[in-house]
Amino acid sequence: xxxxILWFLIALVIAIGxxxxxxxxxxxxxxxPAGQIPVDEQKEVVYKEVTLFMSDTDAMYLVPVKVAxxxxxxxxxxxxxxxxxxxxxxxDSDIVPSIPEGTKLLRVYPYGKQLILDFSKEIVDxxxxxxxxxxxxxxxxxNTMLYNLPDFDSVYITVGGMPRETLAGxxxxxxxxxxxxxxxxxxxxxxxxxxxxxx
Amino acid sequence: MTVRSHIRPFFLLFILLFSSAFSKIELNYSGEKSSxxxxxxxxxxxxxxxxxxxxxxxxxxKDILNDLLIISxxxxxxKINYKTxxxxxxxxxxxxxxxxxxxxxxxxxxxxxxxxxxxxxIDIGANSIFITNxxxxxxxVNIEETKNGATISVLFSEILKYKIRQDGQNLAIDFDNGxxxxxxxxxxxxxxxxxxxxxxxxxxxxxxxxxxxxxxGVDRYPGKIIINYLLNKKIRQPDKPTKTVTIxxxxxxxxxxxxxxxxxxxxxKNVVLDIGRRLRKMLKRELNVNAIMTRDADYFVTLxxxxxxxxxxxxxxxIAIHCNAAPYYKVNTAKGIEVYFVxxxxxxxxxxxxxxxxxxxxxxxxxxKKHSDDLQMILLSQAYRxxxxxxxxxxxxxxxSLTSDVSMENRGVRQAMFYVLRxxxxxxxxxxxxxxxNPSDAKKLTDKKYKQRLTKDIFxxxxxxxxxxxx
Numbered sequence: 001x002x003x004x005i006l007w008f009l010i011a012l013v014i015a016i017g018x019x020x021x022x023x024x025x026x027x028x029x030x031x032x033p034a035g036q037i038p039v040d041e042q043k044e045v046v047y048k049e050v051t052l053f054m055s056d057t058d059a060m061y062l063v064p065v066k067v068a069x070x071x072x073x074x075x076x077x078x079x080x081x082x083x084x085x086x087x088x089x090x091x092d093s094d095i096v097p098s099i100p101e102g103t104k105l106l107r108v109y110p111y112g113k114q115l116i117l118d119f120s121k122e123i124v125d126x127x128x129x130x131x132x133x134x135x136x137x138x139x140x141x142x143n144t145m146l147y148n149l150p151d152f153d154s155v156y157i158t159v160g161g162m163p164r165e166t167l168a169g170x171x172x173x174x175x176x177x178x179x180x181x182x183x184x185x186x187x188x189x190x191x192x193x194x195x196x197x198x199x
Numbered sequence: 200m201t202v203r204s205h206i207r208p209f210f211l212l213f214i215l216l217f218s219s220a221f222s223k224i225e226l227n228y229s230g231e232k233s234s235x236x237x238x239x240x241x242x243x244x245x246x247x248x249x250x251x252x253x254x255x256x257x258x259x260x261k262d263i264l265n266d267l268l269i270i271s272x273x274x275x276x277x278k279i280n281y282k283t284x285x286x287x288x289x290x291x292x293x294x295x296x297x298x299x300x301x302x303x304x305x306x307x308x309x310x311x312x313x314x315x316x317x318x319x320x321i322d323i324g325a326n327s328i329f330i331t332n333x334x335x336x337x338x339x340v341n342i343e344e345t346k347n348g349a350t351i352s353v354l355f356s357e358i359l360k361y362k363i364r365q366d367g368q369n370l371a372i373d374f375d376n377g378x379x380x381x382x383x384x385x386x387x388x389x390x391x392x393x394x395x396x397x398x399x400x401x402x403x404x405x406x407x408x409x410x411x412x413x414x415x416g417v418d419r420y421p422g423k424i425i426i427n428y429l430l431n432k433k434i435r436q437p438d439k440p441t442k443t444v445t446i447x448x449x450x451x452x453x454x455x456x457x458x459x460x461x462x463x464x465x466x467x468k469n470v471v472l473d474i475g476r477r478l479r480k481m482l483k484r485e486l487n488v489n490a491i492m493t494r495d496a497d498y499f500v501t502l503x504x505x506x507x508x509x510x511x512x513x514x515x516x517x518i519a520i521h522c523n524a525a526p527y528y529k530v531n532t533a534k535g536i537e538v539y540f541v542x543x544x545x546x547x548x549x550x551x552x553x554x555x556x557x558x559x560x561x562x563x564x565x566x567x568k569k570h571s572d573d574l575q576m577i578l579l580s581q582a583y584r585x586x587x588x589x590x591x592x593x594x595x596x597x598x599x600s601l602t603s604d605v606s607m608e609n610r611g612v613r614q615a616m617f618y619v620l621r622x623x624x625x626x627x628x629x630x631x632x633x634x635x636x637n638p639s640d641a642k643k644l645t646d647k648k649y650k651q652r653l654t655k656d657i658f659x660x661x662x663x664x665x666x667x668x669x670x
Contacts, residue, residue, distance in 0.1 A: 055526045055527070057527075057530050057532050057533060058532065059526050059533040096525075096529075101528075128459055128460075128524040128525065128528060128636065129452075129458050129467060130459045130467075130631070131521060131523060131539065131615060132524070132525075132537075132631070132634075133523070133524045133526040136526040137526060165618050166502070169456065169502070169618075170521070170617055170629075171617065172621060182614075
């Protein structure tokens with residue numbers, strides 16, 4: 001056999017081999033988004049007390065609300081569960097959710113003291129607009145995360161894997177955001193079943 | 200170990216063999232060589248960007264890598280986010296050109312990873328630094344005394360576009376994307392005063408002769424301007440203030456962006472345009488000021504371009520007009536008008552820790568009474584620092600004027616991190632006229648008489664401010 005043909009065949013076999021190995025690896029499932037991480041049913045379900053910061057109906061202040069959140073499957077699942085709780089209305093109270101309907105937390109990335117949260121495009125598409133609503137959306141997320149996860153000092157919000165200037169044209173989210181004390185309701189409200197901090 | 204980590208060796212192999220998605224370029228910062236790897240945004244997932252450190256060749260200083268996170272650039276502004284702080288800078292021309300060449304479209308966000316950055320510091324804030332990490336492209340200003348006057352030479356990169364404006368004896372040069380050298384601050388000013396202004400979009404040098412005389416001529420060459428003055432030795436009296444106040448009115452949203460949509464389909468973009476036009480007319484007619492609108496019809500203007508318009512006009516005030524919306528569509532009780540000025544709640548100091556520790560039910564000191572006490576100011580630039588007090592005063596003047604006539608709940612003066620106000624090189628406020636989602640507010644915002652009264656109140660607030668600060 002011609003030497004050239006032999007070398008060609010050897011190269012072809014090696015190339016096919018490499019491609020086959022790559023295809024095998026690629027065919028393996030990729031990690032699920034944070035919000036869809038299945039909880040190991042064998043593990044004992046653990047609940048942790050979490051303070052949510054949710055908007056009052058006047059969109060003036062964030063009100064702290066204590067809830068129990070499942071904490072079994074690691075940080076991404078825990079954070080996803082907190083976001084889900086933040087999105088739910090609380091019956092018979094003067095507080096409202098400020099996460100736009102249909103918003104999903106796609107990914108959670110701890111990076112040093114920064115918590116990177118990547119949301120689905122509904123957080124933009126379904127946002128009602130207005131400075132107050134936008135502030136409530138952002139700081140409801142940021143204050144809740146930083147209050148309950150003391151390992152982090154800032155939250156960086158991305159949408160669909162990409163950074164944005166704003167969610168609805170007002171508040172700057174192009175950089176990490178820090179805890180905002182000024183938005184927390186200063187005075188105890190009438191009995192609403194929610195937790196209040198007194199001065 | 201995740202499945203993805205199995206793929207990494209092959210991923211690296213592909214990068215090395217078929218590096219079309221990653222292109223390396225050589226940069227030059229302040230005379231020292233640096234290299235950068237660009238990762239195109241298209242098809243690149245966030246987790247790949249965060250893991251990219253692992254794909255970098257071994258000869259890179261690990262300490263520098265530890266400081267890196269994500270660097271994004273937009274419209275020539277470089278933002279570097281690293282563990283110990285934020286850095287803002289103006290991207291080097293070569294960097295921007297390389298980005299264009301490598302297929303990342305300017306004007307959209309992209310990420311890049313720098314192996315080494317040697318910035319020239321301009322301004323250091325509490326937790327932020329304003330830098331230029333590129334060499335200046337306006338190199339020097341030299342003033343030579345001649346027999347009967349002075350000759351000024353301005354040297355700059357010949358690719359820079361510029362405009363020259365003359366105002367009596369004074370002459371100003373505006374450079375697009377110019378970066379002023381520090382040398383200019385040390386120019387001899389025995390014959391002329393020199394004023395410098397550096398913004399992200401452009402830079403300005405203004406020459407103001409100290410002696411009576413006239414501008415003889417301006418000669419333009421590639422990368423060089425020669426200005427000749429005839430001056431006698433009589434000291435020039437300061438010009439009487441003839442400056443016309445310029446106010447930029449910025450009706451929010453517009454075009455494809457309706458802003459908030461409220462009760463009975465009321466659109467924010469239409470309300471704010473109407474009020475903006477009324478305000479412009481009133482300011483021109485009653486105060487004879489130069490009132491400019493960032494949009495005077497229903498079209499979209501980017502947030503960056505809104506302040507660009509104001510900065511280029513050298514405006515004295517920037518007034519953004521918006522309408523508010525309730526955060527939850529099922530509850531529309533939120534109502535009222537409020538006036539904002541910009542803040543930076545980026546305190547990473549012990550304040551958060553302190554807040555977290557004190558945030559126990561019944562514990563004293565967690566909640567403070569005033570927003571101004573609550574929000575830690577991080578000063579982004581010298582301009583921001585200079586205008587903060589005036590912005591606060593303008594917001595208070597407008598807010599206090601609103602209570603007299605307008606029968607809408609006044610939510611007072613507040614602070615927030617507005618993207619649109621960050622780039623303004625002048626005092627700026629953002630007025631939220633009311634909640635379009637609230638039936639009562641929405642009804643008022645469609646009533647012509649109410650809108651005229653509301654405009655009049657905003658006008659009175661601006662007038663009050665001008666009487667204090669722009670006399």
